[in-house]
Amino acid sequence: MSLQKGNVQRTRPQKHRNHTVFKNSLHDTSNRTKLINSIQVSDVCMRCKDIIDWKIKYKKYKPLSQPKTCVKCGQKSVKQAYHVMCSDCSKKLGVCTKCCQKKEIVPGPPTKNEQIKLDNEMKALLQSLPERRRRTFLRYMDKLAKQKKQEGDELKDKDSEKNDLMDKLKELKISEDDDDDDFDDSEDGQSSNSDNDEKQD
Ligand SMILES: [Zn+2]
Ligand SMILES: [Zn+2]
Structure with missing residues (x-):
């Protein structure tokens, strides 16, 4: 029996489970996918970055074939897919290039x-x-x-x-x-840093 009526709390584990993390380049080693995977989404807010990153990960991302018109300056200066504003305008106004809201913006890659x-x-x-x-x-x-x-x-x-x-x-x-005085460092081994304690395999 796969489903008990009204039983929301599942007692058995999920039957089919992915053993590995989804990887969009597993069966697709094309340059296009490689290129898209290497895109660093920037000049957007965290939320919009997540949205675009999700598209990249699940192969929904469609790159622009040519620059789009910026909603602010009207120039054909938007080079990134899903952005509606160019980077220059976004920097001037301190807004996200996708949702155009004044939020904390993910900066571009460092020079x-x-x-x-x-x-x-x-x-x-x-x-x-x-x-x-x-x-x-x-x-x-x-x-x-x-x-x-x-x-x-x-x-x-x-x-x-x-x-x-x-x-x-x-x-x-x-x-x-x-x-320095909080604990004795002389003994090696057991680290007192809790973030190193989780075991991973
Ligand atoms: Zn612009
Ligand atoms: Zn945004």
């Missing part, structure tokens, strides 16, 4: 120079950490990389990954400054 600067900053921070913290960080980096791999996101979001890493570094740096 080469910014990337180099960030890399150097990260290296310096890492160097300044004590050995134990450094290992915590490397473990975190590993975990993040594995996660990305599982989600099939290796190509994409290199920058957001870097931001995550940077945040983690800063966090370690800050906690380093104020936890």
Whole structure:
């Protein structure tokens, strides 16, 4: 019996379950899909970014064949699909290029120079950490990389990954400054960082 009437609370587990995360490039290795997968959605609010990212992930994304007219300046300056406003207007007004609302906007990818600067900053921070913290960080980096791999996101979001890493570094740096007396670091092994405790396979 598959369905008991009125029984909303399911007692048995779902029969058919995906064993792996959906990956749009599993059976499709075309350049078009690769290209679309590498798009970094920016100049939009978080909500619109999610919507467009969803389209990319589930292969609903249709790139523009030619620039669209911006709703603000009337120029053919909209280069990203699903955006209705050009980046320039969006920056001037501080609004999302898709829903045109004044919200927090996801910035575009950093320039080469910014990337180099960030890399150097990260290296310096890492160097300044004590050995134990450094290992915590490397473990975190590993975990993040594995996660990305599982989600099939290796190509994409290199920058957001870097931001995550940077945040983690800063966090370690800050906690380093104020936890000297809180616990004894002399013993290795059991990390007291709760976010490293979850087991993943
Ligand atoms: Zn415009
Ligand atoms: Zn929006």
